[in-house]
Amino acid sequence: MKQKTNVILGMILLLASLPSFGQKTENFYNVDQEIYIEGKIQNIVMEPRYKENSPFLIITLEEKDTKKLFTVEISPVEFFDQDFHKGEFLIVTGSLTSSGETGNNIIAREVQSKGETFILRDKHGFPTWRGGKGQMSRKGKRKGTRF
């Protein structure tokens, strides 16, 4: 029984590691894979995404029509000061980095919430929190662009 439990646990871990491996190699903002989704926030977590960087704000979004779940990578936590809550409605424009069995992962470029728009990346996927000229190495608290 214990052996059976270990096998099941091992399989779960293996399955869990697959998307993370795929994300590692493909987790860049692919301009050819831009999508637009609307849905409700199901979960909010903070987890590391890139090396030598602070944790990222990750939102699980339930698509309005299909009820599919999407993992949306927003930005480093310190950059984004807007409070999101479970159940809130969100519109996301971003790049679909993986889908299907490995999970539906999106890197967000633009997020709309409560009538406000937050630009997180430019059209090529350049992160806004990395600033412009002369601000390349700047770190610290920055706010997203609001309209």
Next chain:
Amino acid sequence: MERRQGTDEQKGEKKRHAFLKKKDIFLFFFLPLLGIIIIFFFLSLINRAFIRNKVEDLVKEQLRATAEILKVNISHFLSDNYSYEEIFRFYAGEENIYYMALLDDQKKILGWHSRFEGYLPLSKKDIGVKDSWTIDSPAGKIFNIFTSFQASDARTYQIYLGYSLESLEEMNIHSRRNFFILFGLIIGIGIIFFFGIYQLQNHYRQKEKEAETERREKERYKEISAFTSGVAHEIKNPLNSLALLFELLAKKMPNEFEQEISSGRSEVQKIARVIDHFSASLKPLDLKKDRISLKGLMADIQGSTFKDDIVIDYEEEGKIVFFADKGLLSQALLNLLQNSLEATNEGEIQVQAKKHKKKILITVKDNGKGMSEEEVQHIFDPFYSNKKDGMGIGLYLTKKIIEAHEGKIECKSRLGRGTSFFIQMPGG
């Protein structure tokens, strides 16, 4: 009617000058300045674009060469069985490489590295169409290269690189800044230069206008002189006959008419005197300048003209000696002194003289009855007099003599407080 016509003419003249002024500003100031600015702007633009393109080409050539070296190095790494992660770690410290990716022959990404989180702007629209292109990013322009190579295991790999063109951008910014500084300087210098030219031209035009007015005045004066001389001559002949007739009458008429004849003779003489003064005032002055002492001149006037009971209080600062026509200047000063004497009765007449820079300033001052502002305005006009028997020639002649010496004369007066004449003569 004539007056109205004159006003209209004046208005027309003013309009004409105003129009010319605007036209001149445009012709002499804005047009050349605008021309220079446009020429500079376009030349600079062409020059900058040429240099920028050349430098950009050079930089891109250099980056392509670097990419070739990189391909060889990566090929060696792959032969030595380095992992993709290890390979990218080697280039992670390269500041100019913003991102790089290794792809297989099917354009599937095998590994990638970026200095910015998730930033790898690789699009199918770009790859396969061209081997290099430039994109704009908030971190500046990025030069992208997509090229393939064969490793020692005979597999074909493709490499995608994004180089920073930050140094090129800095150069462009520097060039742009210099351009604007130079542009501003040219505009500034141009404004000063053309403003100077405009002022000079304006000054020249003003002088030209003054000279033209003076020429017209002289012409008019000449015509009037010729005309009035002719009239005076024509009057003088019958007047001489009339004088002779009175002489004859005086001899032949009984004594009871003596007073009437004498009165008539006196009137004829008066007319003759008026004509003489009038003719004298019209004659152009022929100056014969000598070195004269003002003090000596004043002493001569005092001795020859005024009685002992009339003393002119003369003061001078320093010895005043200058070149002038003694006779004419003496006449001019005498006219002023007589005018003051008539105004004062038993008052005082002061004459002060001093040198100031290269001028001689003479003031003739009395404490007599003074004049009104209107009288002062016309005091130097010919045939204007506020005296009962005055002919209005004296002060006119005085002004004429002073101006013939390139001097100036002014009059200031207040009713009941006296009158002052200020003469300014060259030659201090």
